[in-house]
Amino acid sequence: MSLGNLSMASTRPAVTLRLTNQLRDKVLRSGVNTHVVEFSRLTFSPTFPAVVELKLTAEQAQDLLEQLHPKGPGLKTFTADQPWEQEKKLAPITTSSPAIDSLFGGVNGIPAGKITEICGLPGSGKTQLGMQLSINAQMPRSMGGAGGSSIYIGTKPPLTSVDLMRGIQYCRVHSPVELIAMVRILGVILQEHPNIKLVVVDSISFLFRSNFSDTRMRTKLVASLGRQLADYARQYNLAVVVMNQMTTTIDAHATGRREVDPLDNNVHPALGDTWGNICTYRIRLYDRGGGHGQRYARLFKSPTMQGQTVAFHIGPNGISDIVDPEPARVAEGGARYVDDDDIDFDHGSTQSMLFWDDLDAS
Numbered sequence: 001m002s003l004g005n006l007s008m009a010s011t012r013p014a015v016t017l018r019l020t021n022q023l024r025d026k027v028l029r030s031g032v033n034t035h036v037v038e039f040s041r042l043t044f045s046p047t048f049p050a051v052v053e054l055k056l057t058a059e060q061a062q063d064l065l066e067q068l069h070p071k072g073p074g075l076k077t078f079t080a081d082q083p084w085e086q087e088k089k090l091a092p093i094t095t096s097s098p099a100i101d102s103l104f105g106g107v108n109g110i111p112a113g114k115i116t117e118i119c120g121l122p123g124s125g126k127t128q129l130g131m132q133l134s135i136n137a138q139m140p141r142s143m144g145g146a147g148g149s150s151i152y153i154g155t156k157p158p159l160t161s162v163d164l165m166r167g168i169q170y171c172r173v174h175s176p177v178e179l180i181a182m183v184r185i186l187g188v189i190l191q192e193h194p195n196i197k198l199v200v201v202d203s204i205s206f207l208f209r210s211n212f213s214d215t216r217m218r219t220k221l222v223a224s225l226g227r228q229l230a231d232y233a234r235q236y237n238l239a240v241v242v243m244n245q246m247t248t249t250i251d252a253h254a255t256g257r258r259e260v261d262p263l264d265n266n267v268h269p270a271l272g273d274t275w276g277n278i279c280t281y282r283i284r285l286y287d288r289g290g291g292h293g294q295r296y297a298r299l300f301k302s303p304t305m306q307g308q309t310v311a312f313h314i315g316p317n318g319i320s321d322i323v324d325p326e327p328a329r330v331a332e333g334g335a336r337y338v339d340d341d342d343i344d345f346d347h348g349s350t351q352s353m354l355f356w357d358d359l360d361a362s
Helices: 021-029 050-054 058-068 081-089 098-107 126-136 176-192 206-211 215-236 272-278
Strands: 011-013 036-038 115-120 149-154 168-172 196-202 239-244 246-248 267-269 281-287 294-301 308-315 318-321 355-358
Touching: 098 281, 098 294, 098 308, 098 318, 115 126, 115 215, 126 149, 126 196, 126 239, 126 318, 149 176, 176 196, 176 206, 176 215, 196 215, 206 215, 215 239, 215 272
Parallel strands: 115 239, 115 281, 149 168, 149 196, 196 239
Antiparallel strands: 011 036, 168 355, 246 267, 281 294, 294 308, 308 318
């Protein structure tokens, strides 16, 4: 057994090596260095091999070799503009509303490689937007799609027919444990199905808000889920869209019962700032009330765009822009700006084991 692959003139503290106590003691007591393992000293030499120097068995030498020189690619370097050039090659997924698409700047749709949060009160259109994106992901790139399939992880029963779900891999989870398990095996699924271009989680907060009294543990688990989803988005160049609910902070000085104003500073997305920092884009949906399917989308977090609000419509044919014969102030990219002060907001009414099911009609 030799350590011939270890030829880097570098150092690493021996205590940081994940070795057995016996092997770590041998390394620390050896003549290599009691504080630092010197890679250059651990090079195979016919006259003085490291195996003899440390008095290692073949198994111990292999263990040490894997620790000091793990298999796989080393540290890669790149220029600052390379990630941006790579992002421009990824296919965004249109929402079917040019106004909403324009909230993402020049991307013109939900960007791949990042997490986008869609939050809002019940009835604001979160699930409708998630289903629209799942359908649009199947369209060719020339039509604003990604030319692939999607995974829809739902915490509530599906709201569409089998025909509508064609091409969408649907998974229903009933508890935080099942959601965590689903996200963990998602990497294997994505590796086996490279055609998947979109992952939707509807919603991230539904199960955790009703099943967790320990807020610290909830924050830790949700952050772990978010980091895993962000890693999947980057690694597999897919779009991740996560629905989130709203929560209200009680005002100690408020008296009496009042209507919930979606723009009130006391009404904000659930799960706190830890979760919010994981999301690259955050959009809040509002229901205007009074019917007619009119909604509003407000961008309040973006690395490239300033906060703005646009109007859209939910109808029998899905999501679309508002058809307004009156002239409107149009932003770059086609977004119709709406002043928040001019909107009369209201909100609508609310409405066992993990399974993986392809809902293609048979």
